[in-house]
Amino acid sequence: MNQVEVYFSVVQRKVVSPNDFPDLKQVGGRLRAFEDRYNAxxxxxxxxxxxxxxxxxxARLDQHTTDHQEESSVALAA
Incomplete structure (x- = not known):
């Protein structure tokens, strides 16, 4: 996950959830306050x-995949 995705994940969990804002002005204010705190x-x-x-x-994933493909081939042949 890149840093932008991490940042927006934090914003989603800590700023805009739950989504109970009466208007967009309050959403903007909360986002600006979070940004100031986060930057500090x-x-x-x-x-x-x-x-x-x-x-x-x-390399481990490749070996794991190869091992499972071989096991599947043996099982199908039986």
Whole structure:
């Protein structure tokens, strides 16, 4: 998930749910207040999932898929 999707997910859960606003002006005010608070408290973070980790994960997934395809072929042949 990219950072924009994360941000809008947080907005959906913490700002606009439940959807009980009497008018759009109140929605805008709550969104602006959230943005101000979010910008004041947000901090960068270091990714721990490296490209090597991704390569390892993809290799394991590929092996898992290959193993299951072989098992399915054996089951169908029986």
């Amino acid at each position: 408290t947000a901090q960068p973070f270091q990714w721990k999932f490296t490209t090597s980790d991704l390569d390892d994960l993809l």
